[in-house]
Amino acid sequence: MQYTLQINGSAHRVDVDEDMPLLWVLRDELGLKGTKFGCGAGLCGACTVHLDGAPARACQTPVSQVGKSAVTTIEGIGATPAGARVQQAWLDVDVVQCGYCQAGQIMSATALLMQNSHPSDVDIVAAMDGNICRCGTYLRIQRAIHQAAGSQLGETVTKRKA
């Protein structure tokens, strides 16, 4: 089947089976490898993308269900103000250990901040509990989300060499 997908602001045509999960369309058809495969069952959140700004598990989303929804992936999230703030906060707080889950974490965190500009700890846990981090960077993820929420749009963030 042919599908035209709106991904990170551009149209992409793919010819794939209708039940192929969006995760594998992104990774193996379009070469967008930032979205990660972790469990294939919607249990770990590594494959989180946005469909029209809402978080979705790409491993549980058949390509046929995407329709005209705008797909945003980790490769495109930095173009949104909230996504850029979250990415910068992740670097400032030095969240990353192995980094494998962090694309999904950043997508979930950005979706949270798009809906709730100043989340409480309880809000953060509710939004982030579906994203597993095996390295256990949860404390820094929480701090980075608070930091991203606190920084104002357009505010110059000190560039630091990572």
Place this chain on the structure above:
Amino acid sequence: MPQLQSPAPRDRTSASAHRATSRRAFLKAGATAGGGLLLSFSIPMLTKAAARGTQPASSDRLNAFVSIEPDNSVTIVAKNPEIGQGIKTMLPMLIAEELDVDWPQVRITQADLNPALYGRQFAGGSMATPLNWDPMRRVGAAARQMLVMAAALGWNVPERECTTASGKVHHAPSSRVLSYGALAGQAAKLRPPALSGVRLKDPRNYRIIGHPVRGIDSPLVVRGAPLFGIDVEVPGMLHAVFEKCPVFGGKVRSANLDAIRKFPGVRHAFVVPGGSALDGLLPGIAIVADRWWHADKARQQLKVVWDEGATAEQSSAGFARQAAQLGQREPRTILHREGDAARALAGAARTVEAAYSYPFIAHATLEPMNCTAHVQGDKAEIWAPTQNPEPGRRLVAQTLGLDERDITVHMTRIGGGFGRRLRNDYMVEAAWISKVAGAPVKLLWNRPDDMHHDFYRPAGWHFLKGGVDADGRLIAWQQHFISFGADGEFAPSAGLKADTYPARRVPNLTYGATLMPFGIPTGPLRAPGDNALAFVFQSFIDEMAHAAGQDPLSFQLALLGKPELLPGDGKGFDTGRAHTVLRKVGEISAWGKRTLPPRTGMGVAFYYSHLGYFAEVVDATVARDGTVTVNKVWAVGDVGSHVINPIAAENITQGGILDGFGEALNQQITIEKGRVVESNFDGFPPLRMRQAAPIEVQFVTTDNAPTGLGEPPLPAAIPALCNAIFAATGKRIRNLPIDPALLKA
């Protein structure tokens, strides 16, 4: 971790070892393509003996690689696999510090596997810091010395009048200054100094070591750049899945391969004969397709008849029954004996008898096992997320009949290791499948594959008796460990060392063991051995403190006794360092001074693991339905004279502690009919954010060479939590994972 043992240290005086160092230290200078300085160092790798603070004494070689371009950029090769422990940032920090450059000047590249050039390249055992602390700094210092020599020659001034800072050489008397980039071409023509003789910085002048340096690749990670093994793309690459028998080592009798070959996208489907070694290439069915999704979808229709073999009846419940019976008998082997435990127990004022157990657990790295391989004739190229590439290459060479020198291994970033990727089964599978398919192949396991074919942390059962005298002193300790193994040899990571604390601190003590044969692959999991033993030892010491009617922290401080070096890993187990971290964690947690709400308690534990000393206090609440909530954790660590990268050190310490909580609260692998029951994160749940608690981390520094942090923070977390649960409820956790049903009010 037997596969990481260096050769036994040879006895040498430190003077002769020093001479050996200078004899073997080579530093080669040459020009880079851009006309700069390219320094290639070949120096003896420090063995574990060096980590213990004895002498470097090995013919293994370590090699670092520095290049300086005329534009003043410095490129440092990071030689070890990055699994999230921060080594790709930390090893270059050591070089950059002594080279005396500014960190933003530094670029880092990942080495391929080349032990002849770089020495051992592995990520395991928290060994990178102790093995590299000295040689990496010398690499940087030697480079700096050559740049100073080049400047002094050019200016015709004595070297001693020249100083360095921020990648420049200064001559104060004449107010002259040149950048390293400007000097690099001249320096490349000089004879390099002996590494053993180079002068190292006074640590008071450190500008990189001990200062927070953020992960070098994190800017790429947060943008989703393709860094991991699973992200590898090779032109013409096919994708593979590999189905193995759910009973370990079972063989293929037949399979509906003709039907599988007809599915869309499938290019090949074949039997891999494999062997019987559980850490080698095992039998199975490979399906190779144009897309991984196609291979995985075809696999859902795969029907295999297996010859499950001799272990199809083994089960967790069966092992537990067997262990319970064996625990009533005398141990088959005595590992350690001091005094007469049986007599001391008979005469003790109070005794406690307890049976502890813990289950098999999986590593469950978030990036499933995968590897990309391209075997062409006699040659192979491999892209592998492996913690231990050298044995992987050997395994591929032996299994495919190739020469190791004809196999190139590229090390990718790794989405979690925890010891799982010290084994290289996925590497040999990918290589075999590529060879048969005649194309480059990326093999990717799905999550059930990953959970069903791990090298598990072995389960264990401990039968303990302890006794205190009328003064509350621990005078008797008798322990019978039922573990796995055969012919008197513990299975991988299933052992107990004779010198494990509280050995030599209890006058009458016996450690005995009885081994059960089994057919389950086991291996190192983060803090191997200690991740289970700390739970047993530190919980039972807590039990004995309560039996003695004493505060657990005071009881343990008394048990540790006077500061001295006891037999143990590294230089030995330093009871003084143990004392210090325990006292400090007592202070920062206000141990014994807090008024706690109902069903809330604090627990303390200590463990010496992989050369690091950690004492931890947990504050936890147990709800009336038995749910355990950790409120706060305090951790104090001593990993020597410097915490090299404090921002990463805090992160990995917190992660290690949370990993321990995940093991204690959530995780168990169950064997039934010879196979693993749990298949995904629903049955085997890693810790989630709602279970994470604030963790305050402090380090004390001591006059010891720095050691690693991947493992040491984890072990104490588990008993500290269990001891807190006892303080909160009066119920003792003796079996993991913690069962909330037993904690109901």
